[in-house]
Amino acid sequence: xxxxxxxxxxxxxxxxxxxxxxxxxxxxxxxxxxxxxxxxxxxxxxxxxxxxxxxxxxxxxxxxxxxxxxxxxxxxxxxxxxxxxxxxxxxxxxxxxxxxxxxxxxxxxxxxxxxxxxxxxxxxxxxxxxxxxxxxxxxxxxxxxxxxxxxxxxx
Numbered sequence: 001x002x003x004x005x006x007x008x009x010x011x012x013x014x015x016x017x018x019x020x021x022x023x024x025x026x027x028x029x030x031x032x033x034x035x036x037x038x039x040x041x042x043x044x045x046x047x048x049x050x051x052x053x054x055x056x057x058x059x060x061x062x063x064x065x066x067x068x069x070x071x072x073x074x075x076x077x078x079x080x081x082x083x084x085x086x087x088x089x090x091x092x093x094x095x096x097x098x099x100x101x102x103x104x105x106x107x108x109x110x111x112x113x114x115x116x117x118x119x120x121x122x123x124x125x126x127x128x129x130x131x132x133x134x135x136x137x138x139x140x141x142x143x144x145x146x147x148x149x150x151x152x153x154x155x
Contacts, residue, residue, distance in 0.1 A: 011067055011075035014058055018079040024048040025085060028100070029092055031140040038096060045100050048086070052102070052109055059108035065115050072119055076112075080122060083113055088132030127152075 024047045027036050036044075058067070066072040090097035102110060116122050127135065134152040 011073065014055070014067060015075050015078050017054055018082060021048055021051050021082055024051060025082065029085060029089060029136050041093075042099060045089075049103055049106070052106055056106050056108050059112060065111065072116065076116065077121060080116055080126070083116070084127050084129075084132050085136070087113070087129040088127075088136060091129055091133035092136055 024044045028041045028044050028048075059065075062069075064070065067075045086102065089100035093100055102113075104110065117126070131152045138151050
């Protein structure tokens with residue numbers, strides 16, 4: 001029987017918990033079949049930032065920059081795409097975008113995002129906030145990621 005380390009069990013819990021953020025995030029940026037009023041988007045974003053407190057606390061408990069310690073592990077990369085979407089919100093939402101920036105009091109989360117941007121896989125394959133916003137906008141207008149990816153090259 002395989003031995004599962006405490007670290008990998010903890011990582012799995014973090015990944016599952018951060019994956020739950022999508023229920024708050026998705027209606028803010030995606031075409032959900034109805035117009036989501038600004039007030040509802042702001043409430044959802046408030047819920048999302050509240051949800052991020054557990055991620056903030058996880059880094060404080062581990063006292064590391066990444067979930068993997070000094071270097072990112074698979075758990076860091078598994079949840080990274082959620083944060084690419086969060087970073088694209090201020091651009092995607094235009095003049096009200098400034099209301100959708102992660103609060104500065106989430107110091108560990110913001111440090112992790114900055115550090116993840118410096119990793120080779122994210123530099124090679126990740127989307128900039130501008131490209132994420134453009135992809136989302138095109139997808140919402142055309143309902144297709146293939147066109148969105150082609151039209152967003154270079155951002």
